[in-house]
Amino acid sequence: xxxxxxxxxxxxxxxxxxxxxxxxxxxxxxxxxxxxxxxxxxxxxxxxxxxxxxxxxxxxxxxxxxxxxxxxxxxxxxxxxxxxxxxxxxxxxxxxxxxxxxxxxxxxxxxxxxxxxxxxxxxxxxxxxxxxxxxxxxxxxxxxxxxxxxxxxxxxxxxxxxxxxxxxxxxxxxxxxxxxxxxxxxxxxxxxxxxxxxxxxxxxxxxxxxxxxxxxxxxxxxxxxxxxxxxxxxxxxxxxxxxxxxxxxxxxxxxxxxxxxxxxxxxxxxxxxxxxxxxxxxxxxxxxxxxxxxxxxxxxxxxxxxxxxxxxxxxxxxxxxxxxxxxxxxxxxxxxxxxxxx
Numbered sequence: 001x002x003x004x005x006x007x008x009x010x011x012x013x014x015x016x017x018x019x020x021x022x023x024x025x026x027x028x029x030x031x032x033x034x035x036x037x038x039x040x041x042x043x044x045x046x047x048x049x050x051x052x053x054x055x056x057x058x059x060x061x062x063x064x065x066x067x068x069x070x071x072x073x074x075x076x077x078x079x080x081x082x083x084x085x086x087x088x089x090x091x092x093x094x095x096x097x098x099x100x101x102x103x104x105x106x107x108x109x110x111x112x113x114x115x116x117x118x119x120x121x122x123x124x125x126x127x128x129x130x131x132x133x134x135x136x137x138x139x140x141x142x143x144x145x146x147x148x149x150x151x152x153x154x155x156x157x158x159x160x161x162x163x164x165x166x167x168x169x170x171x172x173x174x175x176x177x178x179x180x181x182x183x184x185x186x187x188x189x190x191x192x193x194x195x196x197x198x199x200x201x202x203x204x205x206x207x208x209x210x211x212x213x214x215x216x217x218x219x220x221x222x223x224x225x226x227x228x229x230x231x232x233x234x235x236x237x238x239x240x241x242x243x244x245x246x247x248x249x250x251x252x253x254x255x256x257x258x259x260x261x262x263x264x265x266x267x268x269x270x271x272x273x274x275x276x277x278x279x280x281x282x283x284x285x286x287x288x289x290x291x292x293x294x295x296x297x298x299x300x301x302x303x304x305x306x307x308x309x310x311x312x313x314x315x316x317x318x319x320x321x322x323x324x325x326x327x328x329x330x331x332x333x334x335x336x337x338x339x340x341x342x
Contacts, residue, residue: 023129024127024128024129024196025128025129025194025195025196026102027063027066027072027102027125028063029063029064029065029066030062030063030227031062031063031195031197031227031228032060032061032062032063032226032227033060033061033124033197033198033223033225033226033227033228034058034059034060034223034224034225034226035057035058035059035060035061035198035221035222035223035224036056036057036058036156036221036222036223036224037056037057037058037059037219037220037221038054038055038056038057038219038220038221039054039055039056039057039217039218039219040052040053040054040055040216040217040218040219041053041054041178041215041216041217042215042216043215043216044213044214044215045208045212045213045214045215046209046211046212046213046214047179047211047213048213048214048215050085051084051085051086051215052084052085053082053083053084053085054082054083054084055080055081055082056080056081057078057079057080058078058079058080058224059076059077059078059079060076060077060078061074061075061076061112061124062074062075062076064097067099070101070102070103071099071100071101071102071108071109072099072100072101072102073097073099074097074098074099074100074112075095075096075097076094076095076096076097076098076112076113077093077094077095077096078093078094078095078113079091079092079093080092080093094113096110096112096113097110098110098111098112100121100122104121105121105122105125105126105127105136105137106119106120106121106122107120107121107122114139116176117139117140118140120137120139120140121136121137121138121139122138123138123139123198124197124198125191125195125196125197125198126138126143126164126166126191126196127196128164128191128192128193128194128195128196130145131145131148132145132146132147132148133145136166138166138168138187138189141168141170141187142168142170143166143167143168143187143189144166144167144168145164145165145166146165146166146167147164147165148164148165148193149162149193149233150162150163150164150165150190150233151163151233151234151235152165152190152199152200152233153235154199154200154222154223154230155222156222156223156224156225157230159232160232160233160234160235161199161230161231161232161233162193162230162231162232162233163190163191163192163193163199163200163233164190164191164192164193164196165188165189165190166188166189166190166191167186167187167188167189168186168187168189169184169185169186169187170184170185170187171183171184171185174207178207178215179209179213180209181207181208181209181213181214182207182208182209183205183206183207183217184205184206185203185204185205185206186203186204187201187202187203187204188201188202188203189201192226192228192230193231194228194229194231195228197226197228198221198223199222199223199226199230200220200221200222200223201219201220201221202218202219202220202221203218203219203220204216204218205217205218316328316329317329320334320336320337320339321339322334322337322339323336323337323339325337
């Protein structure tokens with residue numbers, strides 16, 4: 001077996017191994033959930049000062065079948081009631097069918113009344129095998145998995161349940177019946193770890209424009225009933241500080257994956273070295289011999305000019321006996337008065 005075949009076999013084994021330990025949930029016929037949602041507009045400024053509105057939605061999503069092309073047929077239905085601070089009250093309902101891909105999670109044929117999005121993914125489920133730090137899309141928002149063992153309070157059951165927690169932060173330009181605004185938002189979403197279906201979410205948006213007009217727009221949703229069982233979690237586990245058995249399996253799988261990759265690298269290196277010819281050594285480059293001692297006839301003593309000696313002669317002075325002037329002791333007569341020195 002050559003090294004290339006060995007690498008191919010190991011790569012296939014590695015792909016099967018990863019797929020086994022990190023397999024995502026596949027939707028089943030009969031999967032369903034019902035939900036309750038409250039949509040609120042308030043905290044208005046400028047033209048929206050003092051204005052507020054609220055919409056209450058109750059709905060259901062049900063998986064009806066899996067098509068030959070691999071898409072999932074889904075039915076949706078919901079009813080809503082709207083009222084605002086001006087006294088307006090309206091209500092209505094909607095239902096229909098659509099398909100989505102359980103691999104890409106994109107809507108394929110129709111939507112559950114989602115408008116204003118470009119090639120969106122579904123909002124109610126995700127790939128539950130995505131690790132902490134991984135990303136995915138809901139509608140047109142990129143979400144990041146923050147915890148796979150988060151404790152979420154579910155109001156419909158008055159208990160905390162274990163969920164996958166993901167968050168997305170983004171912005172867009174609103175241009176609809178509310179007006180033109182620059183909108184920024186944070187979307188916190190909670191999914192069932194065993195299936196990836198929705199458990200609840202909280203959406204918080206702030207809209208402003210140059211004229212000082214603005215408002216806050218929020219959506220809070222949670223499930224009322226589900227076909228998938230939800231696991232009770234500790235009320236104090238806010239943020240997934242402890243690891244669930246599912247996370248331990250993920251850690252073990254990651255360690256095993258790193259170990260397998262190291263083995264592959266070592267074996268590939270060994271096989272590549274086996275058939276490699278060694279390069280000839282470079283010829284020895286001779287260096288010139290070090291210089292020897294200087295010839296004997298060369299005088300290395302530095303040449304210096306002879307030192308000139310300067311003799312300072314001292315002459316003694318004596319006073320003239322007649323005029324008192326100082327004269328040399330060797331002078332015979334005083335140069336001042338002409339008297340003999342003795």
